[in-house]
Amino acid sequence: MKIDINNFQYKQDESILTNIHQTFEPETFNLIIGKSGEGKTTLLKLLGNLYPKYSKGIFNGTINNAFETAYMFQNPNYQFVMRTVKEEFIFALENTMVPNEKMDGIIEYHLKLFKIEKLKYQTIFSLSGGEKQKVFLAILISIQKDIIILDEPFANIDQKSRLQIIQTIKFLQVNYKKTIIITDHDLSNYSKIVTNVFQMKNQQLCKIDKNKLNNFEQNDDIDIPFSPTKNELISFNQLSIKNGNKLILKNTSNKIYYGVTLLHGENGCGKSTLLDSLTNLKKYSGEILINGKLLSKIKQKKLLNTIGRTFQNSDQQFLKSTVQEEIELANKKANHKLWNQQILNKILKDLNLGHKLNSSINNLSGGQKKKLQFLIMLMCNHQLLLLDEPFAGLDYSSIQQLVKLIEKFKDKKSFIIISHQTTFLKEIVDFKLIFDQQKLVYQKGQL
Amino acid sequence: MNSVLKLILSLIIAFEISFINNLYVNIILIIIAVLLLLFKFYAFKAIFKLFLIGLIPAIGILISQLLFGQRGPLFAYTLFTRIYAYIFIGFLTTKSTNINDLIYSLQQNFKVPSKFCYGILAAFNLQREVKHEIKIIKNNSAMRGINISWYSPSLYFKAILTSLYWADNLSQAMESQGYKEDSYRTYYYQSIISNNEKILFVLIIISFNLLFFI
Numbered sequence: 001m002k003i004d005i006n007n008f009q010y011k012q013d014e015s016i017l018t019n020i021h022q023t024f025e026p027e028t029f030n031l032i033i034g035k036s037g038e039g040k041t042t043l044l045k046l047l048g049n050l051y052p053k054y055s056k057g058i059f060n061g062t063i064n065n066a067f068e069t070a071y072m073f074q075n076p077n078y079q080f081v082m083r084t085v086k087e088e089f090i091f092a093l094e095n096t097m098v099p100n101e102k103m104d105g106i107i108e109y110h111l112k113l114f115k116i117e118k119l120k121y122q123t124i125f126s127l128s129g130g131e132k133q134k135v136f137l138a139i140l141i142s143i144q145k146d147i148i149i150l151d152e153p154f155a156n157i158d159q160k161s162r163l164q165i166i167q168t169i170k171f172l173q174v175n176y177k178k179t180i181i182i183t184d185h186d187l188s189n190y191s192k193i194v195t196n197v198f199q200m201k202n203q204q205l206c207k208i209d210k211n212k213l214n215n216f217e218q219n220d221d222i223d224i225p226f227s228p229t230k231n232e233l234i235s236f237n238q239l240s241i242k243n244g245n246k247l248i249l250k251n252t253s254n255k256i257y258y259g260v261t262l263l264h265g266e267n268g269c270g271k272s273t274l275l276d277s278l279t280n281l282k283k284y285s286g287e288i289l290i291n292g293k294l295l296s297k298i299k300q301k302k303l304l305n306t307i308g309r310t311f312q313n314s315d316q317q318f319l320k321s322t323v324q325e326e327i328e329l330a331n332k333k334a335n336h337k338l339w340n341q342q343i344l345n346k347i348l349k350d351l352n353l354g355h356k357l358n359s360s361i362n363n364l365s366g367g368q369k370k371k372l373q374f375l376i377m378l379m380c381n382h383q384l385l386l387l388d389e390p391f392a393g394l395d396y397s398s399i400q401q402l403v404k405l406i407e408k409f410k411d412k413k414s415f416i417i418i419s420h421q422t423t424f425l426k427e428i429v430d431f432k433l434i435f436d437q438q439k440l441v442y443q444k445g446q447l
Numbered sequence: 448m449n450s451v452l453k454l455i456l457s458l459i460i461a462f463e464i465s466f467i468n469n470l471y472v473n474i475i476l477i478i479i480a481v482l483l484l485l486f487k488f489y490a491f492k493a494i495f496k497l498f499l500i501g502l503i504p505a506i507g508i509l510i511s512q513l514l515f516g517q518r519g520p521l522f523a524y525t526l527f528t529r530i531y532a533y534i535f536i537g538f539l540t541t542k543s544t545n546i547n548d549l550i551y552s553l554q555q556n557f558k559v560p561s562k563f564c565y566g567i568l569a570a571f572n573l574q575r576e577v578k579h580e581i582k583i584i585k586n587n588s589a590m591r592g593i594n595i596s597w598y599s600p601s602l603y604f605k606a607i608l609t610s611l612y613w614a615d616n617l618s619q620a621m622e623s624q625g626y627k628e629d630s631y632r633t634y635y636y637q638s639i640i641s642n643n644e645k646i647l648f649v650l651i652i653i654s655f656n657l658l659f660f661i
Contacts, residue, residue: 050619071623073619078616078619079616079623081620082568087547090635091565092624094635095624095626096625097631097632098633100637124572125576125579140624143624145625300589301589307590316583316609319605330591333591
């Protein structure tokens with residue numbers, strides 16, 4: 001695939017990509033890295049023939065591609081058409097004219113390849129973010145296109161599954177002669193696998209030395225000793241929660257303390273569902289006590305004044321049209337002793353959002369949306385902030401900025417964080433609570 | 448019976464009883480629909496609920512015709528029963544139809560464009576998501592200090608915006624999985640209308656029309 005992009009812009013006088021002239025050789029594994037908002041998704045959508053057809057952008061250039069492409073979105077929530085996992089497989093296989101008598105075998109093979117056999121008859125709605133990404137990867141692989149384009153496909157996937165899937169994709173590239181083009185912010189596990197590494201910077205795409213990836217080979221799993229020196233904030237008594245027909249917690253009792261708690265577990269274990277229960281979005285049985293009061297007895301308005309939450313899908317967080325309006329709304333609920341204009345301007349600059357104030361939310365990149373979402377919820381004066389995958393799809397420097405902010409505010413409020421990306425969290429996390437066989441337990445061996 | 452034939456049949460029945468005033472035909476239709484719903488789908492609660500839902504418009508039209516109408520009480524009773532005939536025939540059709548079967552049959556037997564069919568199907572599939580989305584909007588607004596109730600315009604504004612965003616992404620989602628408009632596709636579920644189904648369809652139409660002469 002040879003690409004010659006002279007210019008691509010969504011608006012007049014605002015170029016997103018300029019002078020990109022690169023070739024992706026067949027049967028190679030290509031990793032594209034770069035900071036949030038550099039135009040990686042725009043580039044991939046051009047490569048996947050979705051843009052300029054589905055954008056209002058102006059494209060000047062050519063993309064010579066004799067092969068068919070399959071494309072995976074950054075946000076897994078917008079990728080599905082059908083109701084269940086099996087129906088989605090069938091839809092994709094019908095599109096590619098696979099004879100109907102072969103479909104069952106192909107579906108079984110790919111479900112097994114990604115270790116998701118249990119999800120076959122589940123509705124897409126009931127899947128977790130990570131499960132959606134795994135299912136869609138399996139579907140894309142099953143339709144046997146020559147070029148597979150993946151836009152941050154592991155953002156919500158746990159580290160163990162991530163490594164297995166990267167190896168599976170490498171296996172397909174080598175043995176089934178596929179060309180892989182992938183963007184990712186987490187650079188670990190790639191150094192021995194990639195053929196080429198490209199960097200998006202200043203609207204351009206440059207090939208860089210792949211040995212640079214060697215610095216990122218680190219184990220992300222962090223070890224937090226359990227030492228409850230602080231008072232309890234939440235208590236669970238005989239708590240049971242169901243997601244569809246699946247029991248995710250069964251008669252579990254434990255406590256969450258003031259401070260920063262990392263909530264850990266494999267994809268689909270029910271981490272986000274637990275946060276849903278804490279904000280009355282999901283029914284449960286048993287008792288949840290917040291500051292010693294039964295959650296069921298606390299009025300919804302008072303509860304949501306105490307607990308704030310960032311959603312895994314950042315589009316769900318925004319209520320206004322522009323960045324400025326979102327910040328103004330958050331400022332109304334902020335503690336003005338902690339948040340003055342000077343501090344806010346500095347944080348906006350650190351998060352690289354200062355120049356985006358007048359932008360429409362829809363025009364922000366996935367990473368910029370994540371940072372804005374985090375900022376507006378941090379500004380609101382909640383006692384406890386629930387963060388659901390706040391670092392998914394963010395570059396390392398952005399994650400460090402968010403971690404610094406958590407550190408700065410951890411004396412003022414408590415945090416419960418769900419994150420598969422834990423590289424920078426060791427310094428700030430006080431407790432690590434794990435989903436283990438339908439129970440909530442603090443890290444094993446540390447009691 | 449094939450889902451599309453069933454839909455066409457219910458539309459023909461609804462169309463005919465809209466223009467031909469016959470109290471007895473309405474009553475017979477209601478009895479047949481209710482009996483099928485009771486014995487085939489055990490929909491006791493739903494029948495009771497639908498009866499209550501239809502009560503206000505049905506009584507409204509009955510009273511207005513009895514008090515102010517020029518065409519006598521028989522016409523008023525016909526209008527009253529017509530509402531329930533619509534409700535129960537409509538419910539019987541939806542209760543006995545699987546949306547996937549309907550879409551597959553529209554595509555394969557009636558050559559309706561696949562893009563249109565999958566658009567409808569996706570809209571059905573998004574129903575649960577939309578309900579969940581409305582819950583999230585309310586929850587999120589409360590966290591951000593905005594009181595929002597079921598009648599707040601901002602609730603629906605945000606819900607509509609989200610739906611538009613979904614719709615925008617749907618075409619891309621389809622294409623990213625190899626979908627091409629007007630291209631040949633295979634079918635996992637084969638939808639075939641048997642001769643028996645066609646004969647049954649014609650027989651029901653004929654016997655229904657004969658009812659008007661009894």
